[in-house]
Amino acid sequence: MARPQWTVPAHQVLRVGPDFRLGDLDHRATPGWGAGRTAAKERMAAAGDELSDLQERLFAHGRTGGSRSVLLVLQGMDTSGKGGIVRHVIGMVDPQGVQHRSFGVPTDEEKAHDFLWRIRRALPRPGMIGVFDRSQYEDVLVPRVHETVPAEIWEERYERIVDFEREVVASGTTIVKVVLAISPEEQRERLAARLDRPDKHWKYDPGDLDERLLRPRYAEAYQAVLDRTSTDLAPWHAVPADRKWYARLAVSELLLHGLEELRLEWPAANFDVEAEKARLAAQPW
Structure with missing residues (x-):
């Protein structure tokens, strides 16, 4: 039986174009995928095998002098599924080849530097x-919504981020940017589940409800980010996230595409393979 396939590749159907409006997104839709949840699990398992192989090639290149790396950027409101993506998608590859970083409120040390300082320090190493x-x-979304700094400060950050990402790509890093879009109804259900289950209380923050009331302002702020920072070198992808299985499938495909585009072969041996075989065969044990 043929493996389930996307009707339109994820990197095409989810890419944010010039006319994209976040407010028009159907949060329960499954763009490019019509085969359902069970088939999605089958496809994701296959994608996991491919991801694992390509990640090992990338890691091998990094160990042998290569300069390439991949950066997956996850943005979204609270409960949109960022942590689940990390567990279920990134969890399919070898952890020794992954650098994971969460960015919360800047520390005092981070505040003493330029806003990109902490980002630069966390960029993935080659491989x-x-x-x-x-x-x-x-550093654009929160200041804009909460008005913590003058508008002229966060306004100039859009262009600085675009310049920064251009520099990162030029250095050999492929950037895969994803915004996980969740409906207010689904967010309410997920927050309620965290309150109902003692094993989820550690995930809950009372401040999440305060942030939730600011959803209209966050929607405007996210739209501005998509409008001003989705570029050919580092495009945004908008993933409907009410269906967790679809969001995880979509991100796995986006990451897989990013790795495939590197077109990496296994690094050539820097030693005489036949000579080493002969040496091994000649050893007494």
């Missing part, structure tokens, strides 16, 4: 897959 749970975009 690595980097994962940002929130990112440099927090």
